[in-house]
Amino acid sequence: MTFVRSYGLMLRWELASARVWLPFWLGLQLLLAVGSCIMYGFFIPNLTPAAAAFIVTGAPTIALVPIGLVMLPFQVSLQRTRRTFDFLWSLPVARPVTVAATLTVFTAAAMPGIVVTLVIATLRYGVRLAVSPQIVPAVVLASLMSASVGLGLAYGIRNGLVLGLLTNLLIFVAMMFSPIAMPIANFPTWLADLHRILPLYHMAVVIRAGLSTGLATDVGASYLILGLWTIGGLAVAGWVIGRRG
Amino acid sequence: MVEALPRDAAGRSGLAPAPTDGGTLWIEGLTKTYGHGVLANDALTLHVDPGEVYGLLGPNGAGKSTLVKQVIGLLQPTAGTIRLGAHDLVAHPELARQLCSYLPQAQMPIESLRVHEAIELTGMIRGGDGPAVHQRAEGLIEALDIGPWRDSLGARLSGGVRRLVGFAMVTVWPGRVVILDEPTNDVDPLRRRLLWEQIRRLADAGASVLLVTHNVLEAERAVDRLAVIDRGRLLAEGTPSSMKTEDRDHLRLTVMLEPDAAIPDLPAFVLRHARAGNRLTCEIEEADAARSITWARELMARDTAEEYALGATTLEDVYIRLTGAAALDEPAT
Amino acid sequence: MALDVGAARLPWSFSMPRSGAGYWWSSFRTMLRWDVASLRLDLPIVVIIQLIAGAGIVVMMSLLVPGDPPRAAVEYLAAGVPVVNLYLLGLVFGPQWIAEQRAADSYDATRVLPCPRSASLAAWYAVTLAAGVPGMLGTLVVAAWRYHIDFTVSPMILPAVLLVAVSGTMIGAAIGHGVGEPMISRIGVQAINMFVVGFTPTLFPADRLPDWLQAINVVLPFEHMSALLRATLTAGPVDDLGLSCLVVVAWSAACAGLAAWAMGRRG
Numbered sequence: 055m056t057f058v059r060s061y062g063l064m065l066r067w068e069l070a071s072a073r074v075w076l077p078f079w080l081g082l083q084l085l086l087a088v089g090s091c092i093m094y095g096f097f098i099p100n101l102t103p104a105a106a107a108f109i110v111t112g113a114p115t116i117a118l119v120p121i122g123l124v125m126l127p128f129q130v131s132l133q134r135t136r137r138t139f140d141f142l143w144s145l146p147v148a149r150p151v152t153v154a155a156t157l158t159v160f161t162a163a164a165m166p167g168i169v170v171t172l173v174i175a176t177l178r179y180g181v182r183l184a185v186s187p188q189i190v191p192a193v194v195l196a197s198l199m200s201a202s203v204g205l206g207l208a209y210g211i212r213n214g215l216v217l218g219l220l221t222n223l224l225i226f227v228a229m230m231f232s233p234i235a236m237p238i239a240n241f242p243t244w245l246a247d248l249h250r251i252l253p254l255y256h257m258a259v260v261i262r263a264g265l266s267t268g269l270a271t272d273v274g275a276s277y278l279i280l281g282l283w284t285i286g287g288l289a290v291a292g293w294v295i296g297r298r299g
Numbered sequence: 300m301v302e303a304l305p306r307d308a309a310g311r312s313g314l315a316p317a318p319t320d321g322g323t324l325w326i327e328g329l330t331k332t333y334g335h336g337v338l339a340n341d342a343l344t345l346h347v348d349p350g351e352v353y354g355l356l357g358p359n360g361a362g363k364s365t366l367v368k369q370v371i372g373l374l375q376p377t378a379g380t381i382r383l384g385a386h387d388l389v390a391h392p393e394l395a396r397q398l399c400s401y402l403p404q405a406q407m408p409i410e411s412l413r414v415h416e417a418i419e420l421t422g423m424i425r426g427g428d429g430p431a432v433h434q435r436a437e438g439l440i441e442a443l444d445i446g447p448w449r450d451s452l453g454a455r456l457s458g459g460v461r462r463l464v465g466f467a468m469v470t471v472w473p474g475r476v477v478i479l480d481e482p483t484n485d486v487d488p489l490r491r492r493l494l495w496e497q498i499r500r501l502a503d504a505g506a507s508v509l510l511v512t513h514n515v516l517e518a519e520r521a522v523d524r525l526a527v528i529d530r531g532r533l534l535a536e537g538t539p540s541s542m543k544t545e546d547r548d549h550l551r552l553t554v555m556l557e558p559d560a561a562i563p564d565l566p567a568f569v570l571r572h573a574r575a576g577n578r579l580t581c582e583i584e585e586a587d588a589a590r591s592i593t594w595a596r597e598l599m600a601r602d603t604a605e606e607y608a609l610g611a612t613t614l615e616d617v618y619i620r621l622t623g624a625a626a627l628d629e630p631a632t
Numbered sequence: 633m634a635l636d637v638g639a640a641r642l643p644w645s646f647s648m649p650r651s652g653a654g655y656w657w658s659s660f661r662t663m664l665r666w667d668v669a670s671l672r673l674d675l676p677i678v679v680i681i682q683l684i685a686g687a688g689i690v691v692m693m694s695l696l697v698p699g700d701p702p703r704a705a706v707e708y709l710a711a712g713v714p715v716v717n718l719y720l721l722g723l724v725f726g727p728q729w730i731a732e733q734r735a736a737d738s739y740d741a742t743r744v745l746p747c748p749r750s751a752s753l754a755a756w757y758a759v760t761l762a763a764g765v766p767g768m769l770g771t772l773v774v775a776a777w778r779y780h781i782d783f784t785v786s787p788m789i790l791p792a793v794l795l796v797a798v799s800g801t802m803i804g805a806a807i808g809h810g811v812g813e814p815m816i817s818r819i820g821v822q823a824i825n826m827f828v829v830g831f832t833p834t835l836f837p838a839d840r841l842p843d844w845l846q847a848i849n850v851v852l853p854f855e856h857m858s859a860l861l862r863a864t865l866t867a868g869p870v871d872d873l874g875l876s877c878l879v880v881v882a883w884s885a886a887c888a889g890l891a892a893w894a895m896g897r898r899g
Contacts, residue, residue: 093830408738
C-alpha cells in the first residue's frame with residue numbers, strides 16, 4: 055500500500071475515533087482558555103490596556119494545551135488500557151503513517167477552539183488585534199508541537215495515572231505560571247530561564263507575533279525552539295515505537 | 300431443532316422440587332431486556348443444588364454472562380425471580396454479594412497488589428478471619444501451582460496466571476454459590492486441570508457452582524448438569540449423559556479433509572454434519588458403522604481426505620444439533 | 633456442618649449474612665488495606681505532585697500579582713491553597729482512577745464484594761485525607777517561611793480539615809461512580825478544578841468576582857471550604873462560619889449519598 059493511501063485510511067480511522075469527542079474537546083478548550091482569560095481579571099484588580107492585550111494574545115496558546123498535551127495523552131492511555139493500542143500497532147501500516155494520522159487529527163482539532171477563544175476574549179476586554187499572515191504558520195507549528203510532545207509523553211510514560219497527573223499539572227502550570235498571559239519580565243530569573251527552554255513561552259511568542267505588532271520580540275528564535283521541541287517529541291515517540299518493534 | 304422443555308402453568312420446568320431447600324439457587328422465568336430492545340434472557344428457569352457443578356453452555360452472545368450478572372446483582376432483571384433458599388436475591392442485591400462469589404469474565408484490578416495479598420484481602424472482605432484465610436490462601440496457591448508468583452505484583456502476571464489468581468480470590472472464602480464466568484480463559488492446559496480439581500472440591504464441600512463456559516469438551520468432563528443457552532433461551536438441560544440419550548445409538552465420524560477440498564457428496568446414512576476448517580464431523584447410526592468406514596476409505600483413496608476417526612458422540616454433537624453452529628473450539632486431547 | 637477443603641475448614645454453617653457494626657468495621661479496615669495496596673505504586677508520586685502544586689502556587693504568587701503583593705492578598709492566598717491540597721486526591725485523582733478501571737473492564741470486580749458502600753467510601757476518604765494532609769502542611773510551611781506569615785492556628789483546624797477533605801472526596805466519588813464515560817469525567821474534573829482555582833474566592837477575595845458569580849458561590853461548597861480553613865488558620869475576620877459548615881456538610885452528605893447510590897446501580 056502506498057504511503058498516501060495508508061495515510062488516508064489511518065486518518066479516517068483516527069477521525070472516526072475522535073469524532074464523538076470533538077465537541078467536548080472544543081468545550082474544554084473554551085473552558086480553559088476563555089476561563090483563564092477572565093480569571094486573570096479577577097486575580098489582577100486593575101488591568102491596563104497593555105496587560106489586557108497581552109492576555110488576549112496569549113489566550114490561543116492556552117487553547118492549544120488541552121488538545122495536544124492533555125487529550126492526546128489521555129486518549130493514548132485509554133487505548134492502552136482498552137488494548138486498542140496493541141491492535142492498532144499490529145495493523146500492517148507503517149508506523150510513521152499511524153503517527154502522522156494522529157498528529158494531523160490533533161493538530162487540526164485545536165483550530166476551531168483558537169478562533170472562538172480569540173473572538174470571545176477580544177470582546178471581553180475590548181482589545182483590537184493586528185492580525186498578520188504569519189499567524190497561520192505560527193498556529194500550525196504550535197499545534198503540531200503540542201501534539202508531538204503530547205505523543206512523546208504518552209508513549210514514553212507507560213503509567214496511565216502518572217501521565218494523567220503530569221498533564222493535569224501541565225495545564226495548571228501553563229495557565230498560572232508561564233509567561234503566556236503575563237510578561238516574562240515579571241518572572242524570577244531562574245523561572246524565566248526555565249521557560250526559555252520549555253516550549254510554552256515560545257508558543258505564546260509566535261502566536262502573539264501573528265496577532266499584534268510590537269508585543270512580541272525575538273520571534274525567529276522562538277520558531278527555532280518550537281521546531282526543536284517538535285522534533286524532540288517525535289524522536290521520543292519514534293524511539294519508543296522502535297523499541298517495541 | 301430447538302428443544303422446548305415442558306413447563307407447568309407457573310413457567311417452571313417441573314424437573315426439581317419447589318424452593319424450600321436452604322441451599323438451592325432457584326432461578327425462575329428470568330427475563331432481561333436491554334434498553335435498546337435486545338432480549339438477552341428469555342424466561343430462563345433453572346436451579347443449582349448444593350454440591351453441584353452446573354454448567355451454562357452456549358455460543359458468544361447467548362446471554363450466559365447476562366444471566367449470572369443478574370444473580371450477583373450487577374444487572375436488574377426485567378422479570379423473574381432469583382432465590383437462594385429463603386432469600387430473594389433480586390430484591391436484596393447486597394445479600395447476593397454476601398452469599399455468592401463471582402469471578403467475572405474480565406481480569407481483576409490487582410495491578411499494584413501482590414498475589415497472596417490480593418487473595419487474602421478478598422478472603423477477609425468475604426468474612427474470613429486472618430489466620431484461616433492465610434492458611435487457605437497458601438493452600439490454594441500451592442494447589443493451583445502459582446507458588447512462583449506468590450509475591451509478584453499483579454501488573455507483572457501473564458493473562459493465565461492472573462486468571463488463576465482471580466479464581467483464588469473468589470474461592471479462598473467462597474460464598475454458598477460460586478459463579479465462575481469462563482474461569483479457564485488464557486489458562487494453560489496443565490493448570491486448567493488443577494482448576495477443575497479445585498472446582499470439584501468446592502462442590503464436594505457443599506457449594507453450588509454455576510459455571511459459564513463456551514468450551515464444550517471441558518464442560519462435559521467437569522459438570523454435573525448443564526444447560527445449553529442460545530439467543531437468550533434455554534434450549535436443553537440435563538446431565539451430559541442424559542443430553543446424549545437422543546444420540547445414544549449414534550456414532551461420530553470425523554473426517555480430516557485435504558486442504559481446500561470441497562465437502563464431498565454425503566451418503567444418505569449421514570444424519571447430520573458440520574464442518575470446521577478441514578474437519579468434517581458426521582453423525583451416523585451405529586448400524587451404519589461399517590458402511591461409513593468404507594466411505595471414509597474411499598475419500599482417502601480419492602485424495603479428498605487425509606484421515607478419519609470413528610467414535611462415540613460427544614456433547615459437542617448435541618451442542619451442534621441444538622445451536623446449529625459449528626463448535627469453534629478445538630478439542631483438547 | 634463444616635467440611636474440609638484443602639487444609640482449611642470452610643464454615644458452611646455460617647449461612648446467615650453478616651450485618652451490624654462488626655461487619656462494617658471489619659469491611660472498613662480491609663477496604664482501607666485494599667485501597668492503600670492498590671495505590672502502592674502511585675501514591676508516592678501523588679504526594680510529591682501535591683507538594684509541588686501546593687508549595688509552587690504559594691511561591692509563584694508574585695507572578696500573579698505584579699510587584700510586591702500586599703500582605704492581605706498573600707495571607708488570603710496562603711490560607712486558600714491548602715483547600716487544593718485536600719481535594720487533589722479525592723476530586724482530581726479519584727475519578728481518574730475509577731475511569732481507568734472502567735476502561736480496563738475491572739470496575740465491576742470490586743463492586744461485587746460484600747462490603748457496605750459506606751464502609752468502602754469511608755476507607756477511600758481515609759486514604760485521601762492521609763494523602764492531603766502532608767501536602768497541606770508543606771504548603772503552610774513554605775508560605776510561613778517565604779512570606780513570613782504567622783498563622784494563628786486554632787484547635788478547630790482539625791474538624792475543618794476533616795470537613796474540607798470529606799467534601800472534596802465525596803464530590804469526586806459522586807463524579808467517579810456516577811459518570812460512566814471516562815472522557816466525560818476527565819473533562820468534568822478539569823472544569824471543576826479550573827472553576828475552583830479561578831472563579832471561586834479560594835485564592836482571592838470574593839469582591840473581585842462579579843455579583844452573579846458571588847451568588848453562585850454561596851450555594852457551592854468551595855467558597856465555604858476555604859472559609860473554614862481560613863477561619864482556623866488566620867486571625868482575620870471570616871463571615872458566617874455557621875453557614876459555611878452547613879453548606880459543606882450538606883454537599884458532603886448529598887454527594888456521598890449519590891456516590892453510594894451510583895455504586896449499587898444495576899443496569
